Amino acid sequence: MPAPVITFHRSEKLPTLLVTDLDGTLLTPQHTISPRSIKALCLAQSYSNTSPSTTTTAQQHMQIMIASGRSPRSIQKVIDLFHGQMIPDAVICCNGALNYNPRTRQISVPQFMPLDQALEMVQTLRAQIRGFMTPREKVPEKSLLNPDQYLLQDQNQNQDPTTTTATTNNNNNKGEMQGRPGFACEVIYFLNPYTGPQPPTTDWTPQYAQDTTFVCDKTWEFQRKHTFYYEYTSIDSFEQFIQSLPGRGGIVKLMALDRNRIAPVVYESLPVSLTSPTTTTSTGKEDRPPGLTLTYSGDYFLEISAAGVNKGLGLSAYCALHNIPREEVVAFGDLLNDAEMLQFAGLGLCMGNGHEDMKKLADRVIGTNAEDGLAVEVESWFA
Numbered sequence: 001m002p003a004p005v006i007t008f009h010r011s012e013k014l015p016t017l018l019v020t021d022l023d024g025t026l027l028t029p030q031h032t033i034s035p036r037s038i039k040a041l042c043l044a045q046s047y048s049n050t051s052p053s054t055t056t057t058a059q060q061h062m063q064i065m066i067a068s069g070r071s072p073r074s075i076q077k078v079i080d081l082f083h084g085q086m087i088p089d090a091v092i093c094c095n096g097a098l099n100y101n102p103r104t105r106q107i108s109v110p111q112f113m114p115l116d117q118a119l120e121m122v123q124t125l126r127a128q129i130r131g132f133m134t135p136r137e138k139v140p141e142k143s144l145l146n147p148d149q150y151l152l153q154d155q156n157q158n159q160d161p162t163t164t165t166a167t168t169n170n171n172n173n174k175g176e177m178q179g180r181p182g183f184a185c186e187v188i189y190f191l192n193p194y195t196g197p198q199p200p201t202t203d204w205t206p207q208y209a210q211d212t213t214f215v216c217d218k219t220w221e222f223q224r225k226h227t228f229y230y231e232y233t234s235i236d237s238f239e240q241f242i243q244s245l246p247g248r249g250g251i252v253k254l255m256a257l258d259r260n261r262i263a264p265v266v267y268e269s270l271p272v273s274l275t276s277p278t279t280t281t282s283t284g285k286e287d288r289p290p291g292l293t294l295t296y297s298g299d300y301f302l303e304i305s306a307a308g309v310n311k312g313l314g315l316s317a318y319c320a321l322h323n324i325p326r327e328e329v330v331a332f333g334d335l336l337n338d339a340e341m342l343q344f345a346g347l348g349l350c351m352g353n354g355h356e357d358m359k360k361l362a363d364r365v366i367g368t369n370a371e372d373g374l375a376v377e378v379e380s381w382f383a
Contacts, residue, residue: 005363006327006347008381010047016328018044019065019092019315019341020374022078023298024334025351026066029370033081040375042086043382065318067092067311069253069297069337071186071212072100072107073230094186095295095337096314097252097305098212106210109317110188112250113306117292119242121304122183125256128270129181182220183238184301186212186253187245194247212252215241223259254304263296270294297337312340332366332374334358349377 008014018041020026028034044062066088068075075091079102091100097111191207194200214232216224221234235241245251258266267275275294291307311333319326331338331345334354342348342362350362351373359365367373 008330008347010382013328014044014047014062014381015330015347016060016324017063017065017319018330018332018378019067019345020332021311021334021338021341022066022068022070022075024353024369025332025338026374027078027369028372033078034372034375036372037375038082038085040372040378041082044378045086045089047382063089063322063324065090065092065315067096067315067331067338067341069093069095069303071214071253072098072105073211075100076102076105090318092311092314092318094212094253095293095297095303095305096309096311098188099314099318107188107208107212110208110250110252111306111309112188112252113254113292113304113309115242115245115251118185118251118254118304119239121254121292121294122238122242122256124274125183125302126181128274129256129258129266180219180259182217182223182257182259184214184216184220184255185251187215187249187251188212189249190247193249196247198246200247206250213249219259220255220257223257252305255301256304257301262299263301264299266302267294267296295337297335303337310340311338312342312344315341315344332377333362334369 023031026033026037041064045064047062064086066075066078068091070078070093072091072093075093079088079091087102091102092098093100093107098107099109100107189209191209192204194204194206196202196204214228214230215235216232217235217238221232242251257263261269293305293307293309294302295305295310296302315329315331316326318324319329325346326344327346329345330347330349331341332349332351333339333342334351335358336355338350339358339361342350342358347364348362350358350365352365352368353370354362354365366377
């Protein structure tokens with residue numbers, strides 16, 4: 001018999017920690033925050049609550065955490081929409097690969113992926129994606145309020161010069177050029193780069209820059225330059241860039257897009273050996289780039305992290321550090337990169353606009369982000 005779903009109300013108990021995803025969850029379909037959601041989170045954070053996890057009667061506010069696939073600079077732009085009315089107590093960035101303190105604007109606990117595995121994943125995805133010559137998918141139009149969202153260009157707009165040349169000179173190359181994947185990553189550069197023998201043989205300890213740097217190849221730049229609102233680095237060869245990183249920096253998030261197909265379609269088309277980290281061949285040998293986690297959080301691109309890195313792991317570590325039982329955690333999410341987070345929380349809530357698989361694993365489905373579903377749920381605790 002399944003355990004009863006946890007409920008919260010101020011007359012009995014309130015959660016100690018509220019953790020929410022951004023896109024598709026807290027943010028509206030126009031990728032902003034509604035006044036109602038701002039008011040609800042401010043109410044939650046300011047409400048004094050006697051935590052069942054403490055042995056004293058000390059009053060403390062409900063903690064608010066943001067957990068997103070976005071980078072620190074992108075999440076900070078969302079936090080700025082609160083205009084100082086609410087500052088999150090904690091932020092998980094890049095799907096759990098990085099922590100960010102919005103009060104000090106410093107990053108910590110980066111989870112770097114091994115560079116040899118990142119290189120192998122790029123090579124594998126390049127081969128997989130190039131193998132498809134399907135018609136271009138229709139992707140929802142980009143909101144002008146959300147420069148961090150991505151739009152695959154319409155086939156007849158802003159033609160890539162390399163594509164134009166290829167289709168003019170040799171129509172047989174058209175599918176290959178349009179199917180060429182694009183790659184990007186979030187990199188943390190070291191302030192004290194190591195220049196000795198590789199791998200480092202000394203007690204060298206890297207000092208991290210306090211934000212990630214976005215690096216992309218020319219294909220990604222062509223597809224998405226119109227969405228960039230931050231400085232970035234464009235490179236010719238993604239493989240060569242990865243090979244140049246040892247001692248200089250580390251990758252916390254790797255991304256890949258197909259110029260013809262949206263991310264969910266690409267993900268479902270990949271062999272299970274890529275999307276399942278435990279799949280092995282009949283000989284017992286892993287048939288995938290080892291130790292990497294592959295997912296997606298929208299229609300635009302695949303997201304790859306180091307082994308075991310996900311929002312749930314970051315949430316679990318935070319709760320252990322701050323002595324917060326999982327039964328006192330409520331989590332809101334909508335897509336596959338929220339799965340582990342919702343499963344860890346005592347109460348995992350999926351938005352009405354969420355992925356069908358997420359609705360099945362959640363404790364309960366609430367209203368959509370267009371209906372301020374998160375705000376409605378929080379308000380019910382104080383009714």
